[in-house]
Amino acid sequence: MKELERIQNPYNDDKAIDACSIFGAMDTSGKRFSGKGVIRAIANMHDRGNGLGGGFAIYGLYPEYADLYAFHIMYLSQKGKEDVEAFLKEKFRLTHAEEVPTQPTPKITNPPLVWRYFLEVGPQKPEEEADDDYVVERVMEINTKFPDAFVFSSGKDMGVFKGVGYPEEIAEYFCLEQYEGYLWTAHGRFPTNTPGWWGGAHPFCILDWTVVHNGEISSYGINRRYLEQFGYHCTMQTDTEVVAYAVDLLMRKHNLPIEIVAKILASPLWSDIQRLPQREQTLMRTLRQVYGSLLLNGPFTVIIAHHGEMIGLTDRIRLRPLTVGAKGSMLYLSSEESAIRLICPDLDEAWIPAGGEPVVGSLKAPLKTPVAAKEMVSHVD
Amino acid sequence: MKTYLPPKFLVERDQDKCIKCEVCVNQCSFDNHYYDAEDDEMKTRTEGCVGCHRCVTFCPTGALTVRRNPLEYRDNYNWRPEYIEDIIKQAETGGVLLTGMGNDKGQRIYWDHLVLNASQVTNPSIDPLREPMELTTYLGRKPDRVELDTDLNLQTELAPQVKLEVPVMFAAMSYGAVSLNVHESLARAATEAGTLWNTGEGGLHPKLYKYGNNTIVQVASGRFGVHPEYLEVARVVEIKIGQGAKPGIGGHLPGEKVSAEVSATRMIPQGTDALSPAPQHDIYSIEDLAQLVYALKEATHYTKPVSVKIAAVHNSAAIASGMVRAGADIIVLDGLRGATGAAPKVIRDNVGIPIELALASVDTRLRQEGIRNRASIVVSGGIRNSGDVAKAIALGADAVYIGTAALIALGCRLCQQCHTGKCAWGICTTDLFLSKRVNPDIGARRLANLLRGWSLELKDMLGGMGINALESLRGNRLHLRGVGLTETELKILGVKMAGE
Numbered sequence A: 001m002k003e004l005e006r007i008q009n010p011y012n013d014d015k016a017i018d019a020c021s022i023f024g025a026m027d028t029s030g031k032r033f034s035g036k037g038v039i040r041a042i043a044n045m046h047d048r049g050n051g052l053g054g055g056f057a058i059y060g061l062y063p064e065y066a067d068l069y070a071f072h073i074m075y076l077s078q079k080g081k082e083d084v085e086a087f088l089k090e091k092f093r094l095t096h097a098e099e100v101p102t103q104p105t106p107k108i109t110n111p112p113l114v115w116r117y118f119l120e121v122g123p124q125k126p127e128e129e130a131d132d133d134y135v136v137e138r139v140m141e142i143n144t145k146f147p148d149a150f151v152f153s154s155g156k157d158m159g160v161f162k163g164v165g166y167p168e169e170i171a172e173y174f175c176l177e178q179y180e181g182y183l184w185t186a187h188g189r190f191p192t193n194t195p196g197w198w199g200g201a202h203p204f205c206i207l208d209w210t211v212v213h214n215g216e217i218s219s220y221g222i223n224r225r226y227l228e229q230f231g232y233h234c235t236m237q238t239d240t241e242v243v244a245y246a247v248d249l250l251m252r253k254h255n256l257p258i259e260i261v262a263k264i265l266a267s268p269l270w271s272d273i274q275r276l277p278q279r280e281q282t283l284m285r286t287l288r289q290v291y292g293s294l295l296l297n298g299p300f301t302v303i304i305a306h307h308g309e310m311i312g313l314t315d316r317i318r319l320r321p322l323t324v325g326a327k328g329s330m331l332y333l334s335s336e337e338s339a340i341r342l343i344c345p346d347l348d349e350a351w352i353p354a355g356g357e358p359v360v361g362s363l364k365a366p367l368k369t370p371v372a373a374k375e376m377v378s379h380v381d
Numbered sequence B: 001m002k003t004y005l006p007p008k009f010l011v012e013r014d015q016d017k018c019i020k021c022e023v024c025v026n027q028c029s030f031d032n033h034y035y036d037a038e039d040d041e042m043k044t045r046t047e048g049c050v051g052c053h054r055c056v057t058f059c060p061t062g063a064l065t066v067r068r069n070p071l072e073y074r075d076n077y078n079w080r081p082e083y084i085e086d087i088i089k090q091a092e093t094g095g096v097l098l099t100g101m102g103n104d105k106g107q108r109i110y111w112d113h114l115v116l117n118a119s120q121v122t123n124p125s126i127d128p129l130r131e132p133m134e135l136t137t138y139l140g141r142k143p144d145r146v147e148l149d150t151d152l153n154l155q156t157e158l159a160p161q162v163k164l165e166v167p168v169m170f171a172a173m174s175y176g177a178v179s180l181n182v183h184e185s186l187a188r189a190a191t192e193a194g195t196l197w198n199t200g201e202g203g204l205h206p207k208l209y210k211y212g213n214n215t216i217v218q219v220a221s222g223r224f225g226v227h228p229e230y231l232e233v234a235r236v237v238e239i240k241i242g243q244g245a246k247p248g249i250g251g252h253l254p255g256e257k258v259s260a261e262v263s264a265t266r267m268i269p270q271g272t273d274a275l276s277p278a279p280q281h282d283i284y285s286i287e288d289l290a291q292l293v294y295a296l297k298e299a300t301h302y303t304k305p306v307s308v309k310i311a312a313v314h315n316s317a318a319i320a321s322g323m324v325r326a327g328a329d330i331i332v333l334d335g336l337r338g339a340t341g342a343a344p345k346v347i348r349d350n351v352g353i354p355i356e357l358a359l360a361s362v363d364t365r366l367r368q369e370g371i372r373n374r375a376s377i378v379v380s381g382g383i384r385n386s387g388d389v390a391k392a393i394a395l396g397a398d399a400v401y402i403g404t405a406a407l408i409a410l411g412c413r414l415c416q417q418c419h420t421g422k423c424a425w426g427i428c429t430t431d432l433f434l435s436k437r438v439n440p441d442i443g444a445r446r447l448a449n450l451l452r453g454w455s456l457e458l459k460d461m462l463g464g465m466g467i468n469a470l471e472s473l474r475g476n477r478l479h480l481r482g483v484g485l486t487e488t489e490l491k492i493l494g495v496k497m498a499g500e
């Protein structure tokens, strides 16, 4: 059994603490675009990280394998790779496997081996179990049982590239300029109590859910204990992991839409709830009564993404920055406005959302400027 | 029989300051002060003093001092004065030693070995004077999930919930044990502060029905004062199985305390002893509890949470799990230091376990079993200040009850004479001369002030930890650290050692 906690949190602190830069870009019309701009933007926030972690999530990455689970797995040894590949073959139908292309980058030292696999859930799965649950369990199994392997990502038609280094170095190393996707998120990390470890960089991913996160969640202790009741085990001991599991529980298992999930993670104040019209008041009160233990308290900004949607959210009193930019069908989320302006100087709109107010980019409701952007602007405080 | 018992306290009077107003004579319900006409001097029978400070507080010239009797015994760690004197008392009376208030012994107080966290650098603390800070708490059963239809209409209907503006409620103290004025003070303060008070097992005086929305009514083994209207006016119905001060023991309200009003409220003849059997005779097992829980839910048309209160004992975790499965919406754990109007001293001081440990193990067990959401946890027994409250919440409590702290706010000095019916502060008595010493206007003010002070302090502590809602502290044991605790204690409490 691999002790992820040891690797991630060697000093056994309550949790890994970090500060960060985050960036997200989505073409809500679904058009795929190259990562060049995103890489420049996150590089512009270089000083918010310290070179101990950088990473990217890309959606619409593998259209040729769109129906298969794409696993990005890092290995610390050849043996680890052989063991995991045997495991994958035993548990899935393996359609295609290849090494993730990389190029020598001066600042990237001692990189692990990173491979990708395109997998189909086959008859090995118990009949009554959903595909997604089966995949989650196998990912947990690899992450905890195989000492030299770690799954970066496990969703369909998407992938996570991450490692120890500044995000622009990671991008160069993995040749990310060559990829296209309709939704990109990026992260530069400043951990204070965890050594650089490739698996510990953001984005954090389970199935096609990814989270990049800036902040410290002071409610971590209870969030984690609450999620444990539903079978989630926070092996990585990061705030980010809690966000990912909370979103997985609420959206995938409890079937709640993102607007509602945002009201759970950053719930309105009781005094505001009291002023809502009757129907909403009851709804909001019930959500808070039932899911109070999932309220994320303390300073944070997160960008949560899954297929078709990108969500930016801050804590209820906005103790960490988030700026939104819109241009045509493009939606940008960033820790700093300058990073957006750098790659898109002529934004239709830019604004800072109110604390706890989610900003949602969705393929289902593509932005059509200037009308849609104007509508969203009404949130400006 | 000549008593061999030495006086506990010395009462000294500065004759230069004394103006012979005889206030002390009137104030001391133990008849210790008198005017000696022959000497034209105020005098004191010191042997009866219980150290309640009533005379000291009300002497207009500050002429009185009460000191511990400096009588020295030969040092003997085993035969300390208390044990010697207990034997003397029993040798003279041949009875069970009765006492009032809570366990005063030196068992470890875990609150004193737990410390709270605060934010530095990596996250900001929040200033409650400038930012919202939420203490609102809802007690009651919660489902595991919320279901919505496609138009986001709520499909989940919650079991009855009770809102608290501050997670501190007034613990059960029965009318008869305490006076009607105390009940009224508690009821009015709870109403003002947006919290609940508890009638205890002696019924609810009709005069207080108007505070029903902030009232928890108890149903105990004696069933005193339980009738449809009593259940109807209440916000929460509480089944009392046990009490921290006397786990496994029933109650006995002496006939002298059963005045006309008490008799009407308790529904027993005036002047008769009110005996609460040790168990509830219809509950010999967990399925019997379920029946009573549902009988009360039926009787109140499923409009109120039903709470079940037990004394914290060795198997609390397993018992609590059974209570939740039996339908309790709120479970109350009353710890080793829980107080009482009267209990055998040997029980009070030796039976039960510390509330901190009971709370930690119950919260952990309910989470392990995935049923923590199904009931709220309320703890009581020795909670002294808002620091204890914050620590209890962090260990996993939804709210706390305070009994002793509330009585101290009304004047109580913990003289432990509650069982005598002579409380000089007019709290734990039904004597009309004494009980009018608690003026409900002033009593309610003092109690509401206490709650307000604690709320402000709780907000300060929350803000310091970088959180602005109480639910983010609830069960969040990462905000606690232990000091001077053993490995096993830390494990049960589920907290790390300070410095770790």
Ligand code: SF4
Pocket (backbone or CB within 6 Å): B011, B027, B028, B029, B030, B031, B032, B033, B048, B049, B050, B051, B052, B053, B054, B055, B056, B066, B424
């Ligand atoms: S019992 Fe109380 S009132 Fe009486 S003398 Fe002692 S301290 Fe004073």
Ligand code: SF4
Pocket (backbone or CB within 6 Å): B013, B017, B018, B019, B020, B021, B022, B023, B024, B025, B042, B058, B059, B060, B061, B062, B063, B064
């Ligand atoms: S109350 Fe004080 S001043 Fe008055 S008689 Fe007693 S000791 Fe003297």
